[in-house]
Amino acid sequence: MPERSPSRGRPKTLDRDQVLQTALMQYWSKGPNEVAIGEICTLTGASKPGVYREFGSDDGLKLAALDAYSHLVIRPFFEVLEHDRSFGDAQTALIDFTTQDRAAIGIPNGCLHVAMRAQRDKLGVMTREKVDLLRQEGLDNYAVWIEQAKSRGEFRMDIPTDIVALYFDAQNGGAMRMQTEGVPNDVIAKVMRLALMAIQ
Amino acid sequence: MPERSPSRGRPKTLDRDQVLQTALMQYWSKGPNEVAIGEICTLTGASKPGVYREFGSDDGLKLAALDAYSHLVIRPFFEVLEHDRSFGDAQTALIDFTTQDRAAIGIPNGCLHVAMRAQRDKLGVMTREKVDLLRQEGLDNYAVWIEQAKSRGEFRMDIPTDIVALYFDAQNGGAMRMQTEGVPNDVIAKVMRLALMAIQ
DNA sequence: CAAATTACGTACCCTTAGTTACGAAATTAG
DNA sequence: CTAATTTCGTAACTAAGGGTACGTAATTTG
Secondary structure, three states: OOOOOOOOOOOOOOOHHHHHHHHHHHHHHHOOOOOOHHHHHHHHOOOHHHHHHHHOOHHHHHHHHHHHHHHHHHHHHHHHHHOOOOHHHHHHHHHHHHHOOHHHHOOOOOOHHHHHHHOHHHOOHHHHHHHHHHHHHHHHHHHHHHHHHHHOOOOOOOOOHHHHHHHHHHHHHHHHHHHHOOOOHHHHHHHHHHHHHOOO | OOOOOOOOOOOOOOOHHHHHHHHHHHHHHHOOOOOOHHHHHHHHOOOHHHHHHHHOOHHHHHHHHHHHHHHHHHHHHHHHHHOOOOHHHHHHHHHHHHHOOHHHHOOOOOOHHHHHHHOHHHOOHHHHHHHHHHHHHHHHHHHHHHHHHHHOOOOOOOOOHHHHHHHHHHHHHHHHHHHHOOOOHHHHHHHHHHHHHOOO
């Protein structure tokens, strides 16, 4: 998989990682369908054929960006749930994670995955499949967490786990949409606390 | 405003209402940026210049469609809240309205306004302004309803009204997104009941 | 150095989709 | 009937953007 470089031929100058990072940030901050490949080329100094050689297609670049995003954001997000803490503490941690001051860390508002879900039909097949996969994995992650809380007696048993999982997914989506629309993080945090308060 | 027809000149044959209805249904079911004007022309038999004479631009057509949508769906939606009933009954009515069987009535799943909010940056200025206006009006409508419930003693006073309004807006957005993603209406209803349960 | 190999990037191609120029058609006023 | 008026719709134009043909450059091997 590392695709090691061949021993001869002209050495590669295209900086794959720089292109990928730039694409990710652009898609994330502007939306996956607001950024043309040519724009990414301009920003990175890469040539279009170079980008195409590296990523294959627009779909391939978006897939790579979404994949990077899943490692950078989605995985850490769900890891918040896995630490051995109470259901309530984990919820608080979730809110903190979601509503942290992004400008201070230098990352865009909103969620690339949520944005892609809203634009699903505009995406290529590879990216679309990844979007669907991440959605399902997210629901599964919530489900495991909720089941655990149930088994520990930290959460009521009378609501089906899959319903609660969809509920959490919806709250997260709502928070991300608010953030994209410019609602301040402290307000979003209040709304989220309200959403979680209800469940106890 | 009725723009009465002039006494002479070639009589108009373009069916404004048919074009508008078609555009609305197409935008609603496929998404506002998945439908080209040429497609609407094909579906209605209208010519492109005819449509441009009537609506001015792509932005104008989308604005007209969103306006029609607001009368057809958004207004009735908020009228559900205005009937003189208890806070709890109104919430139930909201859920029923949102999760009714749309295929039976012949209307698409999801919400055009929610979809446009997610694609805000891709819209023309007029449509975008209307989207923002409808969002604000929606929040205001929720706020009035919540204040009323508070004054009647039907809802707790310890949560700021604007936070609750954002909460309801988020729940509705989440429901519409689930519907778009294919979650069955009865499941959506369960999630919504969970969301409202929490607030009591 | 010549051949083979690999990557580079300019300058295109092609499709989609918003938009319009313009001449023809239909109708009424005089 | 002629002029004025209004709308019609074919056949473009144009810009954006995904994608690539192809000649060139940079390396290693022998």
